[in-house]
Amino acid sequence: MGRSNPFKCALCGNETVGRRFGIKGSRYICLDCRKKLDKYIPYLEWSKKSSSELKKYLSEKELIASQKTCSFCGGRIDPDDAGNMVLKDKSVICAGCVESMRLAKPVFVTVERGPGYEYKEAADDPVPELTLEDVPWVQKEAAEERERRVARYGSHKAVFIVDDVTKYQKAEDSHQIYGRVVLGRIDKGDTLRVHRREGEYRRVVTWIDPQEFNKKAKYLSEGYDGNLMVQGDVSFIYPGDVLTVERL
Amino acid sequence: MEKQKKRFDNGPCPICGRAIINLNFITKLADGTEVCPDCVSKIRVMYPLKYGRQKGKKKTERMDPIEKLTLDEFRAAMDKAPEYLEDLREKYGHNAVYKVDGISMYPRGWFRAPYICAKGRCVFGYFDINDEVEVIHMGVPVKAKIFDIAREYANEKGCDAWYRRGEGGYPLKWMVFSQKDLMIYPGDLIVKD
Numbered sequence: 001m002g003r004s005n006p007f008k009c010a011l012c013g014n015e016t017v018g019r020r021f022g023i024k025g026s027r028y029i030c031l032d033c034r035k036k037l038d039k040y041i042p043y044l045e046w047s048k049k050s051s052s053e054l055k056k057y058l059s060e061k062e063l064i065a066s067q068k069t070c071s072f073c074g075g076r077i078d079p080d081d082a083g084n085m086v087l088k089d090k091s092v093i094c095a096g097c098v099e100s101m102r103l104a105k106p107v108f109v110t111v112e113r114g115p116g117y118e119y120k121e122a123a124d125d126p127v128p129e130l131t132l133e134d135v136p137w138v139q140k141e142a143a144e145e146r147e148r149r150v151a152r153y154g155s156h157k158a159v160f161i162v163d164d165v166t167k168y169q170k171a172e173d174s175h176q177i178y179g180r181v182v183l184g185r186i187d188k189g190d191t192l193r194v195h196r197r198e199g200e201y202r203r204v205v206t207w208i209d210p211q212e213f214n215k216k217a218k219y220l221s222e223g224y225d226g227n228l229m230v231q232g233d234v235s236f237i238y239p240g241d242v243l244t245v246e247r248l
Numbered sequence: 249m250e251k252q253k254k255r256f257d258n259g260p261c262p263i264c265g266r267a268i269i270n271l272n273f274i275t276k277l278a279d280g281t282e283v284c285p286d287c288v289s290k291i292r293v294m295y296p297l298k299y300g301r302q303k304g305k306k307k308t309e310r311m312d313p314i315e316k317l318t319l320d321e322f323r324a325a326m327d328k329a330p331e332y333l334e335d336l337r338e339k340y341g342h343n344a345v346y347k348v349d350g351i352s353m354y355p356r357g358w359f360r361a362p363y364i365c366a367k368g369r370c371v372f373g374y375f376d377i378n379d380e381v382e383v384i385h386m387g388v389p390v391k392a393k394i395f396d397i398a399r400e401y402a403n404e405k406g407c408d409a410w411y412r413r414g415e416g417g418y419p420l421k422w423m424v425f426s427q428k429d430l431m432i433y434p435g436d437l438i439v440k441d
Contacts, residue, residue, distance in 0.1 A: 108260065109266070109267060110255055110256065110257040110269060113254045119271070122255065163286040165374055166376075167376040167377075196334065196337070197334045197338060235344055235374060235440050236343050238416065239416075240289075240326070240329055
């Protein structure tokens with residue numbers, strides 16, 4: 001049952017009577033706006049955002065949904081892909097173009113104190129601050145960096161540098177390898193290879209766990225950090241190891 | 249009104265570019281630059297951490313040899329670290345090695361295995377709770393299972409000791425075993441393959 005007293009929706013600004021849904025800052029949104037938001041993010045996520053954050057998010061998503069091709073490469077834009085981005089001059093670029101720039105413009109991930117004094121991850125992405133004119137030279141910069149890395153590590157499907165190895169407590173005999181992808185892209189089912197003096201060890205990636213800001217990604221691409229879940233013993237992997245990744 | 253947000257970082261690391269988050273312990277080099285813990289862990293095997301008491305002081309302190317390096321020396325050490333690790337692996341012939349410095353035992357009553365706490369340092373590799381290891385005494389290996397691990401200085405603020413696991417180059421307060429017919433002596437090696 002809806003309430004009889006009218007209220008002003010924090011997103012569309014219309015005075016409406018009926019069901020209201022609370023968001024951050026003790027404000028409410030109407031049923032129509034909720035239906036729009038539910039298309040893109042779940043209730044538990046949008047209910048914790050403020051009205052200004054939601055307005056920005058919704059306008060970006062609607063802009064991406066309205067545009068069918070990438071403004072830079074002309075390729076088709078998949079509206080369900082979380083990697084598509086809106087640039088400063090309101091032009092939309094696809095996830096592939098964003099990934100090709102990531103070596104030159106990596107995401108700066110840090111920790112901040114939220115409104116409830118809780119620690120949470122905060123990510124500064126430099127790509128939305130670019131314009132469409134900046135994209136070619138940033139891609140060129142990233143390509144030069146990629147060439148340097150290929151010369152150093154060799155050409156593989158991906159190269160991963162280990163920072164930490166931990167036992168995964170929830171599953172038996174499985175480990176998490178935390179680190180950064182320096183080249184290429186790692187998918188579920190890929191094979192990690194470690195070269196030691198006595199020979200080569202191989203392990204298969206059973207699951208990929210990206211960072212909090214990149215949670216929707218199904219793979220780890222270059223420039224991103226994340227956990228690779230591996231079945232079996234990994235006591236021969238140490239911090240600082242360079243793992244080469246192949247699809248066997 | 250929204251409360252003001254605060255960030256907990258001291259800028260990017262000069263080596264990897266990640267944020268140096270000041271909630272963790274930050275290593276400051278001799279030339280004043282700060283380095284993130286992930287980069288430090290990559291050369292920790294070459295420069296093991298020690299806790300000790302200096303002359304005339306009552307309090308035990310953290311003695312970190314990495315703090316005496318400059319940024320260029322740190323970068324050079326990162327290039328040498330993989331070779332150094334391979335040499336250690338070849339020398340010991342195992343994936344992880346722990347050197348026992350001292351032993352303390354806590355009996356738990358009749359018919360129950362005592363707690364055997366082995367204090368020492370992790371030479372290289374990684375040990376976790378419930379790992380199956382071998383205790384090598386006078387060249388004879390005995391199989392054992394790790395019951396608990398605690399790093400040195402667990403209650404000190406800004407210390408990475410809250411981890412209950414052993415990593416290469418870090419001293420351990422104790423590695424606990426609870427097993428009948430197991431004897432460990434100072435100087436023994438605990439290894440994992």
